[in-house]
Amino acid sequence: MKVLEKRAKDTTDGTAADALDIRGLGLSLGPVPLLADVTVRVARGETVGLVGESGSGKSLTARSALGMLPRGARATGRVTVAGRDVLGAGRAALRDVRRHRAAMVFQDPRSAINPVRRVGDHLTEGLRARGVPAKAARSRAADLLAQVGIRDPRGALRRYPHEFSGGMLQRVMIAGALAAEPDLLLADEPTTALDVTTQAEVVGLLRRLQAERGTGMLFVTHDLDLAAAICDRIYVMYAGRIVEEAPGAALFAEPAHPYTRALLEASPSLHGRAEIRAIKGAPRALAEAPSGCAFRDRCPRAVEECAAGVPETRSHGLSAVACLRPGKEAA
Amino acid sequence: MRSFAVHCGRRVLGAAATVLVASAAVYGSLRLMPGDPVLAVSGASRLSPDQIEALRQRYGLDQGVVTGYLDWLGHALRLDLGTSLSFQTEVGTLVSARLGVSGLLIAYAAILALVLGLGTALVSAVRGGLADRIATAAAAVATATPSFVAAIILLAVFAVGLGWFPATGAGSGFADRLWHLTLPAVAMAIAVFGVLARVGHAALRAELDREHVEAARGRGVGGAALIARHVVRNALAPLVTVIGVMVASLFVGTAVVETAFGLDGVGSLLITAVSRRDFPVVQGIALIAVLLFVVVNTVVDLVLPLLDPRTARGVKA
Numbered sequence: 001m002k003v004l005e006k007r008a009k010d011t012t013d014g015t016a017a018d019a020l021d022i023r024g025l026g027l028s029l030g031p032v033p034l035l036a037d038v039t040v041r042v043a044r045g046e047t048v049g050l051v052g053e054s055g056s057g058k059s060l061t062a063r064s065a066l067g068m069l070p071r072g073a074r075a076t077g078r079v080t081v082a083g084r085d086v087l088g089a090g091r092a093a094l095r096d097v098r099r100h101r102a103a104m105v106f107q108d109p110r111s112a113i114n115p116v117r118r119v120g121d122h123l124t125e126g127l128r129a130r131g132v133p134a135k136a137a138r139s140r141a142a143d144l145l146a147q148v149g150i151r152d153p154r155g156a157l158r159r160y161p162h163e164f165s166g167g168m169l170q171r172v173m174i175a176g177a178l179a180a181e182p183d184l185l186l187a188d189e190p191t192t193a194l195d196v197t198t199q200a201e202v203v204g205l206l207r208r209l210q211a212e213r214g215t216g217m218l219f220v221t222h223d224l225d226l227a228a229a230i231c232d233r234i235y236v237m238y239a240g241r242i243v244e245e246a247p248g249a250a251l252f253a254e255p256a257h258p259y260t261r262a263l264l265e266a267s268p269s270l271h272g273r274a275e276i277r278a279i280k281g282a283p284r285a286l287a288e289a290p291s292g293c294a295f296r297d298r299c300p301r302a303v304e305e306c307a308a309g310v311p312e313t314r315s316h317g318l319s320a321v322a323c324l325r326p327g328k329e330a331a
Numbered sequence: 332m333r334s335f336a337v338h339c340g341r342r343v344l345g346a347a348a349t350v351l352v353a354s355a356a357v358y359g360s361l362r363l364m365p366g367d368p369v370l371a372v373s374g375a376s377r378l379s380p381d382q383i384e385a386l387r388q389r390y391g392l393d394q395g396v397v398t399g400y401l402d403w404l405g406h407a408l409r410l411d412l413g414t415s416l417s418f419q420t421e422v423g424t425l426v427s428a429r430l431g432v433s434g435l436l437i438a439y440a441a442i443l444a445l446v447l448g449l450g451t452a453l454v455s456a457v458r459g460g461l462a463d464r465i466a467t468a469a470a471a472v473a474t475a476t477p478s479f480v481a482a483i484i485l486l487a488v489f490a491v492g493l494g495w496f497p498a499t500g501a502g503s504g505f506a507d508r509l510w511h512l513t514l515p516a517v518a519m520a521i522a523v524f525g526v527l528a529r530v531g532h533a534a535l536r537a538e539l540d541r542e543h544v545e546a547a548r549g550r551g552v553g554g555a556a557l558i559a560r561h562v563v564r565n566a567l568a569p570l571v572t573v574i575g576v577m578v579a580s581l582f583v584g585t586a587v588v589e590t591a592f593g594l595d596g597v598g599s600l601l602i603t604a605v606s607r608r609d610f611p612v613v614q615g616i617a618l619i620a621v622l623l624f625v626v627v628n629t630v631v632d633l634v635l636p637l638l639d640p641r642t643a644r645g646v647k648a
Binding site: 063066068091094095096097098099100103104106108111112113114115116117121125126129160162176180 | 541542543545546547548549550551552553556560561564565568638639640641
């Protein structure tokens with residue numbers, strides 16, 4: 001019932017708006033730039049990957065959807081969640097976004113869930129804040145636990161986080177995120193802290209719930225293969241910028257940006273890709289990246305023009321790519 | 332549930348063992364001290380060797396240390412702490428007559444230190460900035476202020492200078508007594524306030540920086556609810572341990588402060604007894620202090636699993 005009411009309300013205030021729309025987001029901390037001109041869109045019901053090495057700014061980008069910017073950071077550009085402005089939002093509006101519009105699944109459930117409160121308290125906190133009576137909130141929470149595949153959901157409500165395994169606790173966090181009935185699910189490396197076998201289950205669960213509910217999902221990961229397998233579209237980030245955007249399968253089959261290609265070649269594959277090649281050099285943060293194309297000092301295809309300026313985004317095959325010399329042909 | 336009972340039982344047994352060891356130390360240290368208490372008490376009045384011998388016998392000083400200890404312990408277990416040398420009264424009666432003043436003083440000081448110390452910690456940790464810097468400086472000064480210095484300053488300013496509070500005596504009637512005990516309680520509370528403000532600040536700050544607090548903010552939990560449920564609630568476990576020890580230490584603190592403010596309490600009784608080598612009284616009060624520390628620590632240990640369920644893990648294993 002609640003779901004229907006909310007969806008109905010959404011359409012009345014004029015939104016078939018995208019679940020997430022980040023346009024030209026720039027972020028800087030004092031003189032240090034963190035993100036530049038980041039544009040990411042997640043339609044309702046769509047799964048979008050955000051891929052990059054650590055320090056590329058993917059988590060920063062995802063957190064900006066909740067208005068969770070680093071302390072003292074200055075943001076430019078525009079971030080809207082389900083049509084609601086986030087960067088310019090006041091306290092109440094931001095709280096509304098965080099409570100009802102977008103919810104995040106963090107990397108490590110052990111540290112992202114309060115260890116001294118019961119799982120039931122964690123799940124019902126948001127519901128109670130919206131004015132759901134205690135009893136209804138508890139049965140709703142038990143429902144959610146059942147949906148994420150936790151046995152004996154009633155009993156689980158009374159238990160503490162340390163009594164669950166990592167995988168089970170991640171399911172609890174997913175249940176907590178869904179309790180808000182959000183338009184947008186932000187999954188920040190949700191499987192990185194888990195066993196490989198558990199990873200597959202959690203990813204499957206996220207996919208199923210997201211499809212059932214028509215929620216938009218931004219899936220942040222450093223695992224390009226995983227992203228290609230589950231995402232409708234993928235953004236690749238490098239040094240605080242988006243360097244390539246492509247449909248999941250296309251990115252995998254025909255990476256346009258040399259960095260994407262290098263990432264694919266650097267990861268082991270079950271499908272018998274020839275050899276693993278590490279990317280030379282270390283990943284750069286935006287602040288320490290070279291002028292022009294940030295990847296040029298590590299790029300096998302770099303030429304002099306790459307230093308002239310940040311490459312404009314152009315289309316190449318199915319990709320939108322920020323590279324002067326995209327594609328496969330040898331340099 | 333059964334495991335919790337076993338856990339409680341173990342704790343209580345451990346506490347009893349601690350008290351036993353401490354009681355041996357309390358008795359032994361006074362017996363091994365140089366100087367004969369009987370001679371010290373009798374002082375100038377020359378006693379005949381027979382009289383001295385009679386007194387030694389009466390206080391069990393003719394026995395060896397071990398038999399003397401067992402004898403003393405046996406009586407102590409029956410709540411008989413012996414008779415004072417200088418007052419010629421039962422130690423139990425002497426102490427319990429003064430427990431009212433000292434108990435109220437300790438409670439008063441504890442409430443002041445807890446409310447102000449933890450309040451300061453909360454404001455400085457959550458607000459940060461200038462409030463934090465002022466609180467940190469105040470806490471450092473307070474921690475470094477011994478109660479006898481605080482007592483002298485308070486007496487000079489508020490009793491002698493401004494005349495707001497009486498300088499000595501415990502007063503009669505509850506309101507009058509509180510009025511009389513205010514300066515002593517403040518003098519005792521100052522150092523404890525400093526410690527609690529600092530430790531509390533550190534504990535709250537550590538919790539504020541946890542990822543789950545950030546995650547809760549991201550879910551739209553904010554303001555007082557965030558602080559109460561995700562910061563203060565989590566800081567309670569580390570704080571309760573410190574609070575227990577600090578409050579128990581106030582009992583020992585009464586010795587200095589009651590003497591400074593001319594209060595007739597357990598603390599000033601201890602000072603008097605020490606100066607008169609009235610060893611049954613000193614032993615009795617020392618034993619009560621040990622008992623208090625052990626009881627407080629045991630209670631803290633039993634409460635901790637309720638505050639932090641992760642510490643209850645050991646219970647099941």
